[in-house]
Amino acid sequence: MATPGATTLSDDTGPIPPALRGILPVLLALPVLALAEWTLGASPFATYLLSVVGVNIILAVSLNIVNGMTGQFSIGHAGFMAVGAYIAGVTSLSLKEIGIPGVPVAVSDQLLFVEALLAGGVSAALCGFLVGLPSLRLRGDYLAIVTLGFGEIIRVFVQNTEAFGRALGLSGIPQYSSVAMVYFWVFLVVLVARRIAGSSHGRSLWAIREDEVAAEAMGVDTTGYKVRAFVISSFFAGIAGGLFAHFVPIINPGSFTFVKSMEIVVMVVLGGLGSTTGAIVAAIFLTLLPEGLRSLFGAMGAEGSLAQKVDQIRMPVYGILLVVLMLARPQGLFGTKELWDVLPRWLPRKKKGLT
Amino acid sequence: MSQLLQHLINGLASGTIYALVALGYTMVYGVLKLINFAHGDVMMVGVYMGYATAFALGREAQRSLWGVVVIFAVAMGGCALLGFLIERFAYRPLREKPRLTALITAIGISFALSYGFQLDIGFLPGASPRAFPEVIVPTEWFIVGDRDVVVWNWQVISFLIAVSLMGALQFLVYRTRFGKAMRAVSWDHRTAALMGIPTDRIIALTFMLSSALAAGAGLLYAIKDTSVSPLMGLYVGLKAFVAAVIGGIGNVPGAVVGALLLGLVEEFVVGYAASTWRDAVAFGFLILVLLVKPGGLFGRVAAEKV
Numbered sequence A: 001m002a003t004p005g006a007t008t009l010s011d012d013t014g015p016i017p018p019a020l021r022g023i024l025p026v027l028l029a030l031p032v033l034a035l036a037e038w039t040l041g042a043s044p045f046a047t048y049l050l051s052v053v054g055v056n057i058i059l060a061v062s063l064n065i066v067n068g069m070t071g072q073f074s075i076g077h078a079g080f081m082a083v084g085a086y087i088a089g090v091t092s093l094s095l096k097e098i099g100i101p102g103v104p105v106a107v108s109d110q111l112l113f114v115e116a117l118l119a120g121g122v123s124a125a126l127c128g129f130l131v132g133l134p135s136l137r138l139r140g141d142y143l144a145i146v147t148l149g150f151g152e153i154i155r156v157f158v159q160n161t162e163a164f165g166r167a168l169g170l171s172g173i174p175q176y177s178s179v180a181m182v183y184f185w186v187f188l189v190v191l192v193a194r195r196i197a198g199s200s201h202g203r204s205l206w207a208i209r210e211d212e213v214a215a216e217a218m219g220v221d222t223t224g225y226k227v228r229a230f231v232i233s234s235f236f237a238g239i240a241g242g243l244f245a246h247f248v249p250i251i252n253p254g255s256f257t258f259v260k261s262m263e264i265v266v267m268v269v270l271g272g273l274g275s276t277t278g279a280i281v282a283a284i285f286l287t288l289l290p291e292g293l294r295s296l297f298g299a300m301g302a303e304g305s306l307a308q309k310v311d312q313i314r315m316p317v318y319g320i321l322l323v324v325l326m327l328a329r330p331q332g333l334f335g336t337k338e339l340w341d342v343l344p345r346w347l348p349r350k351k352k353g354l355t
Numbered sequence B: 001m002s003q004l005l006q007h008l009i010n011g012l013a014s015g016t017i018y019a020l021v022a023l024g025y026t027m028v029y030g031v032l033k034l035i036n037f038a039h040g041d042v043m044m045v046g047v048y049m050g051y052a053t054a055f056a057l058g059r060e061a062q063r064s065l066w067g068v069v070v071i072f073a074v075a076m077g078g079c080a081l082l083g084f085l086i087e088r089f090a091y092r093p094l095r096e097k098p099r100l101t102a103l104i105t106a107i108g109i110s111f112a113l114s115y116g117f118q119l120d121i122g123f124l125p126g127a128s129p130r131a132f133p134e135v136i137v138p139t140e141w142f143i144v145g146d147r148d149v150v151v152w153n154w155q156v157i158s159f160l161i162a163v164s165l166m167g168a169l170q171f172l173v174y175r176t177r178f179g180k181a182m183r184a185v186s187w188d189h190r191t192a193a194l195m196g197i198p199t200d201r202i203i204a205l206t207f208m209l210s211s212a213l214a215a216g217a218g219l220l221y222a223i224k225d226t227s228v229s230p231l232m233g234l235y236v237g238l239k240a241f242v243a244a245v246i247g248g249i250g251n252v253p254g255a256v257v258g259a260l261l262l263g264l265v266e267e268f269v270v271g272y273a274a275s276t277w278r279d280a281v282a283f284g285f286l287i288l289v290l291l292v293k294p295g296g297l298f299g300r301v302a303a304e305k306v
Helices: A006-010 A018-040 A044-069 A077-094 A105-136 A140-159 A179-198 A200-210 A212-217 A222-245 A258-271 A276-299 A304-328 B002-032 B039-061 B065-094 B099-116 B153-175 B177-187 B189-194 B199-225 B232-247 B252-272 B275-292
Strands: B140-144 B149-152
Touching (some): A044 A179, A077 A105, A077 A140, A077 A222, A105 A179, A105 B275, A140 A258, A140 B099, A140 B232, A179 A200, A179 A222, A200 A212, A212 A222, A258 A276, A276 A304, A304 B065, B002 B177, B002 B232, B002 B252, B039 B099, B149 B153, B153 B177, B199 B232, B232 B252, B232 B275
Antiparallel strands (some): B140 B149
């Protein structure tokens, strides 16, 4: 198999210095995001939809680090999202009245928002460490069960804790989030995922994915690498949760169920286990498709119940999709390739290196 | 003291039911090294089959002895068929592929079943739980003191059914040719095939057996809970899986001990601590076991050979 990280490693002789190349996408994206923010200001629905797409991209790309690159199988990503959402939400709620002195209110709000996000992300990462350490010492199957169980524990915990609003959920979280902020984190997670894929750390992950026993024989500290990948993935799930909490009016345990976890798993598997751009494409597609169908059926008029059915039918369809994918095309859309590897010939391609 | 005794009885009653489901996980893991995620959902389908049969029989017939036998037979037979189909069309084509593909398939089937049954299209029952008919009319058989300790007839009956099913399984695995072949496949399926054992057939039969056991257990659970819902498979299945891991997955007696232990622990948490935490207990227990003794109580962590 071609080493998927090889493309990033090889072209050290490009026109852009390597140090700048890492942050270049972010620098390029910021004005675009600012423009998008400015034009979308009038349409709350478009803003909401774009934010949901962004959050799902963060979730899918971060899950891909564990499920795709490392070949483990976590199916409790929504649990870590919940941790991030609740911790960030509670932090923001308690800091609501406080402003950082000496800076304008808007800036201080955003600074507090970032602080809350980081609090959520770090808590989720901590949970990831606690969950990952015992289960990642064993084979991947155990991680699936334990992460599923973790999602349930979080749900039970939230429902029994007064500070988290029990089953009613948290409301009144200041709506600090913006499209620019969401996509800033999208760029960050994509950057991290791509840099990991091309690094020596990433090569160890790919080795674990291909053959854990052989990787261990080659001296790869398998447990250590798996746990680190899992912690990074959990951190971004927590960030996604924190962002989510700051643009929906209310969060409750119902937002972070097994269904949400499965949705992210389907995105990663459909995009291709190990392909960051695949996860992005699948996340965009699977977020917009139900929305599109819903408005399509809504526009068709009388069949109002049909529009509601879309949500119901989505779930079993995801399950069947997983089975069919595994039987017919287990590598998903892109396999371990990235978008630019599968583009047609006449489009600019990255040089293949190190062969 | 009497309270303790009551919890002990309730714990054992639910523990034996978990044990039947846990045995299914352990057997399939034994022959295929696959965690059959869909096991709990196959169980749920079996319960719905039993539910439909009970309705077809009518109120009088479903309470007679032959009625109960018919309900169990239909559910267990139907589930055996379902287990066979899932193995044949979903797992067998993937047997030589990386293990992750089989795991993802299992998760997909589980998801398709548990959420497919929540639709209300055609024969599918819809998301809301339904009352399971009182196949065994609840009566109190033993009462100690002033209702200090109560043993219900269904507790005794389900205990007896579960124990006899386990006995039958024990006989099948350790005393018959099929059982010997199954243990051989579990030990090393390639060598078993070289020795002339039809591994495909053995694996299919193991699936049918474990699915039938799950259906029986599911019916007992539905009688205990007097309800049936599409998500019951997910919860009961997960707890049974936890039980199998506690006992050491792949180990048949271990699964039973683990299930009884889990049933008791859960009952004591509900009785003495907080009932709302019930669902979290099993998973907390699982993480604890994985931390302290990852092979389970009776299993051993063997190094993977290449």
